[in-house]
Amino acid sequence: MLVGVGLGPGDPELLTLKAVEILKSSDIVFAPGRLAAQLVEPYARPHLLEFPMTKDKSVLQSHWEENADMVAQHARDGLAAFGLIGDPNFFSTFTHLRRLIRQRHPDIIIETVPGISSITAFAARADIEIESSFQVSDGSPVTDRIILKARRPGQIVNELVDEGFEEFTLAQKLYTEDEDIIKGKENMPEKADYFSIIHARKTRER
Ligand SMILES: C[S@@+](CC[C@H](N)C(=O)[O-])C[C@H]1O[C@@H](n2cnc3c(N)ncnc32)[C@H](O)[C@@H]1O
Numbered sequence: 001m002l003v004g005v006g007l008g009p010g011d012p013e014l015l016t017l018k019a020v021e022i023l024k025s026s027d028i029v030f031a032p033g034r035l036a037a038q039l040v041e042p043y044a045r046p047h048l049l050e051f052p053m054t055k056d057k058s059v060l061q062s063h064w065e066e067n068a069d070m071v072a073q074h075a076r077d078g079l080a081a082f083g084l085i086g087d088p089n090f091f092s093t094f095t096h097l098r099r100l101i102r103q104r105h106p107d108i109i110i111e112t113v114p115g116i117s118s119i120t121a122f123a124a125r126a127d128i129e130i131e132s133s134f135q136v137s138d139g140s141p142v143t144d145r146i147i148l149k150a151r152r153p154g155q156i157v158n159e160l161v162d163e164g165f166e167e168f169t170l171a172q173k174l175y176t177e178d179e180d181i182i183k184g185k186e187n188m189p190e191k192a193d194y195f196s197i198i199h200a201r202k203t204r205e206r
C-alpha cells in the first residue's frame with residue numbers, strides 16, 4: 001500500500017498525529033525534496049527522490065516512470081509512505097506519481113493523509129482572514145471549484161452545470177462517523193448538512 005502523507009507547511013510541530021503514525025509504521029518513506037526530508041527525519045529515514053533539472057520532457061518522463069515503478073515495488077511488498085509539503089492532494093508531486101502508478105500498477109492501493117496546506121497556513125501566519133469567495137491559481141486554467149456550506153446540493157449543481165462544470169462530488173461530515181461522499185450530478189440530494197462541501201470540475205479544459 002502507498003500513502004501520500006501531508007507534512008504541513010514546514011513547521012515540525014504542524015504535522016498531524018496521523019502523519020506521524022504513518023511515518024513511524026511505514027517500511028519505507030520517500031520524500032521529494034530537502035524540506036520534506038527534514039520533516040520526516042524525526043520519525044523515519046527519508047529516501048530522497050531526485051528529479052533531473054531539465055525541461056526535456058522525455059528525460060523527465062522516463063525518470064518519473066522509473067520512480068513510479070520503484071515506489072510501486074515497495075508499496076506492493078509493504079507499507080510505503082511519500083511525505084509531501086503541505087497537503088498531498090493540492091498542487092503536489094504526489095498527484096503525478098499517483099497517476100503514473102495507477103496506470104502502470106493498478107493493483108497498488110493508494111491513499112492520502114491530509115496535511116495543513118500552505119493555502120490555509122498562510123492565512124494564520126500572515127494574519128489574513130478569508131471570509132468571502134477567493135481563487136487559488138498556479139497560472140493554469142481554472143477548472144475546479146469548491147463550494148462550502150453546500151446545504152442545497154441539487155440547486156448548486158444545476159447552477160454549476162450552466163457554467164460548464166461536469167463532474168461533481170458532495171462531501172458531508174468528513175472524517176467523522178457520519179461521513180458521506182456522493183459522486184455524480186444524478187445522485188445529488190436536495191438538502192445536505194451544514195458541514196458539506198461540493199467539488200465541481202470542468203474536465204474539458206484540463
Ligand atoms: C508544489 S506546491 C506545493 C503545495 C503544497 N502541497 C501545499 O498544500 O501547500 C509549492 C507551492 O506551495 C506554496 N508553499 C508551500 N509551502 C509554503 C510555505 N511554507 N510558505 C509559503 N508558500 C508555501 C508555494 O507557493 C510553493 O510555490
